[in-house]
Amino acid sequence: MSRTASESDPLVRVENLRKYYNNDSGLLGGLTMDSEFPFVRRESSYVKAVENVNFDIHKGETLGLVGESGCGKSTLARTVLRLLDATDGSIYFKGTDLTELDGEELRRTRKDMQMIFQDPQSSLDPRMKVGPIVEEPMKAHGMLDPEGREARAKELLEKVGLDPQHYNRYPHAFSGGQRQRVNLARALSVNPDFIVCDEPVSALDVSIQAQVLNTMQELQDEFNLTYLFIAHDLSVIRHISDRVAVMYLGQVVELADKEELFENPQHPYTQALLDAIPAPDPRATDRRTVLRGDVPSPINPPSGCRFRTRCQKLIQPEAYDLAEDEWRRVVEFQRAVKRRNFEEREPSAVRSRFLDDVDLRGEAGRIVTDAIDHIAADRFDEAEALLTESFADQSICAKKEPMYEVAPELAGDRHVVACHLHRED
Amino acid sequence: MTTPLLTVDNLKTQFFTEDGTVRAVDGISFDVYPGEIVGLVGESGAGKSVATSSILRLVDSPGEIVDGTITFKEKTLFGLEAGPDGEPRPSEEMLTEEEMRKEVRGREIAIIFQDPMESLNPVFTVGGQLREFIELNRDLPTEEAKQEAIDMLREVGIPDPENRYDEYPHQFSGGMRQRVLIAMAIACRPDLIIADEPTTALDVTVEGQILELVAELQEKYDTAFIWVTHDMSVVAEICDRVNVMYLGEIIEQAHVDDLFYNTKHPYTQALLNSIPRPDETIEELDPIKGVMPEAINPPSGCRFHSRCPEAREVCQRVHPEPRDLSANDRPHNAACVKYDVFDVGYDASPPLETDATGGFSAGLTQTESEAEADGGDR
Structure with a gap:
C-alpha cells in the first residue's frame, strides 16, 4: 500500500x-471594556x-x-x-x-x-x-x-x-x-x-x-x-x-x-x-497517560514550541541544575499554580503535594519557596508570574521555534518533527 | 450478589406515528447493581437513548412506554396492572409525575447528555445554574449552595473555580462544559448516573480526561453508571458489564471481558470487526453489510438476519429470546439460534441469501423512509 x-x-x-x-x-469587534478610564479600548x-x-x-x-x-x-x-x-x-x-x-x-x-x-x-x-x-x-x-x-x-x-x-x-x-x-x-x-x-x-x-x-x-x-x-x-x-x-x-x-x-x-x-486512544480491548492494561489542560488560544499562542504549555518533556533551562524528576515536579507545580488548582494553601501541604518534600537546591529552590509563600498569602498572580518567568519562559522550548528532521527508522524517507529534544547541540 | 439497584424488565417503548408504530424499544431487560458501570451499546437508531429516557420516564408524545416494569431501589418507576375492563393502567405503586420530578430525577438518578452546550442554558452563568440545581435538590440556603457549587467545580477539575463560577457556558471549552455537567450530576450524590454518549462530541485527549475523572469519582462515591455509547473502545475501557442493542432489542449481555474475548x-x-484499530494497521476493513432496517417494520424472526453472514432459513422464522450460554459463573446471554440450546434446527436449515452474502444493492433499495425513521427515533 x-x-x-x-x-x-x-x-x-x-x-x-x-x-x-x-x-x-464588525462594528464592535475588538472592543474591550475596562474598569478604569477610558473604559473602552480597541x-x-x-x-x-x-x-x-x-x-x-x-x-x-x-x-x-x-x-x-x-x-x-x-x-x-x-x-x-x-x-x-x-x-x-x-x-x-x-x-x-x-x-x-x-x-x-x-x-x-x-x-x-x-x-x-x-x-x-x-x-x-x-x-x-x-x-x-x-x-x-x-x-x-x-x-x-x-x-x-x-x-x-x-x-x-x-x-x-x-x-x-x-x-x-x-x-x-x-x-x-x-x-x-x-x-x-x-x-x-x-x-x-x-x-x-x-x-x-x-x-x-x-x-x-x-x-x-x-x-x-x-x-x-x-x-x-x-x-x-x-x-x-x-x-x-x-x-x-x-x-x-x-x-x-x-x-x-x-x-x-x-x-x-x-x-x-x-x-x-x-x-x-496516541496514548490517549483507547484500544477496543478490555485486557489492554497499560493505563493511558492523559494530556492535561486545554489547547491554548490561537490569538496569543505560546512562544517557541506551541505545545510547551502542556508538554510532559519540557526542557530544563540551562540556568538550573535539577535532577530530571525534580524538574518535572517544578513544572507540574508551575502548571498547577497557573490552573489555581489548590485546595490546601498551607506551605507544608503544598510542598508535600507537589514536591514530595524534596528540598530543591540553589536558585530554583529559592524561587519555589518564594512562590509557596505567595500562595500561602493568597497572592496567586505573583506566584504564577514568578514561576512562569523563572522556569517555563527560560526553557529553550519557549525561546525558539523548533523544526528538525530525524532519520526515519521504520518506513518512508523523511520524518519531520518540531521538537527541541531532537536538536543537535 | 447483592440486590440490583435498577431492574428493567421487558420494557417496551413505542412511537405512534402516521406511518405506523415505531417499536423503538421492544422488550429489553437488564439490571444495574450498585457501583458498577453498565454499557448500553449499539449503532444510531438501535434505541439506546429511548431506553434511557424511558427509565426516567422522559419519553414525549407520540412516544409511550407500553409495557414492562422499571424498579429502582424498591420504588416502581414504571409498572402496569390490569384495570377493571382488562385494559392495562398504571399500577398503584408507580410513582406519580411529581414524585418522579421531586424525588428521582436529579436526586437519585442523574443524567449526562451528549451535547453539553444544549444542556446548559446559554444566558445564565455556569455557576448560577449549578447553584440553583444544588439549592433546589438539596434544600441548601443560597450561600451554602454557592460554596458547594464552587467545591464541585473544583472537584471535577475546573481551573480557578471561584472566577469561572461567574462565566457563561460559551466561555467554557467542550470538555469543560462536560465537566460542569458531571459536577451537576454528582452534586446530589445520586446512586445512578445515566451517561448518554457523554464523550462522543469530544476529542480523544479530552475524552481520556473525562473517562479518568469518571473513574475517580466513581471510586469515591461508588455511583453506578449506565453508559450509553457506540464506541467499543470506550466500552472496553470503563464498563463492567455490557448490553448490546440492535433494533430495539438487547441481543447480547455479558461481562466486558467475555463480550470481547468470547463473543457470542x-x-x-x-x-467488533468493523472498527479500525489504533494499535495496528489493517489493510481492509470488514464492514457490516447493508444498513439497519426500520423499527416500524422490523425483519421477521431474528432482526439481524438481513445483514447476518451466518443467517439461515430458520433465522427468518424464529425470533430468539436471549439465553444464558455461559461456560463460567458469569452469565452471558445472547439471542442467536445458531447455538444448540435454542434447538430450532439451525444446523439443518439451508443458508440464506442476505446482504452479507449477496451484493450491496439489496440493502439500498428500501431507503425511502429511512430519513424519517432516523428522525423519529431520537
Missing part, C-alpha cells in the same frame, strides 16, 4: 502557509489559525491530517483549495502557485481539485435530486452534453456503491452513509486529481464508516486519486493514510510515513495523542 |  515519494514533482506543495483571521471586524488581534505549514503530497498518495478540534485542520484544507485566501505562503498545484491565480484561471484549476465535507446532510441541496447534484460540477465546467452528463452521473452513482435507479431521488431519502457516497460521486464527476476530504466519516456510525472508507480506497486505486484526508480519529487516519501530518494549534508538529509515525512517534504531542 | 452474537462480532 505504501506509495513513497516518486521521482516526479509532488502534485501539491504547500510552503510556509499562513492563515490569520482578523478578530476585530485592540487589533489576529487568530493565527494556520502558521508556517509545509508539506508535499505526491500523486496517488493519501496524506492524513490529524489533530484536536480547533487546531486549524479545516482552515488549512480550505486554504489549500483557495476557498479561503492565504495570508502568506504559497500553494503549488501541478507546479502552479494557486495563491497567484485569480478569476477564470482559478476557476478552471478547481476542476482538478474537489472537496468532501463532514456533514453529508448540509452539503447536499435538499431541493435538488441526486442526479442533478452529481451533474452540477460538470455543468459548471462545461463538460459533456446533457445526455452525456446523465449517463456519467448514473455510472458514478454505481461506482460509489449506489443504485443508478436512485438518480431521481432527493437527498433526504438516503441514509448518512449513502449521502456521503453521493458527495463522493459529485466530487468525482469532474474527474479531479486531488480531493480534500474534511472529516468525511466522522458523522457516520462505525459499521457505515468502514463501508465508506473501503469505497474511498477502491476509488483511489481505480482513478489514481490523491487525497488530503482530515480526521480527528487516529484509527481512521491509520487505516487510510500513506503519510500522516499531526497538527497542533495551527502548526504541523510531526510528519512521517504512517508506520513510522504510529510505531515510532517522536513528538511528545503525537505520543500523548 | 454475530452482530457483536461484526461490530
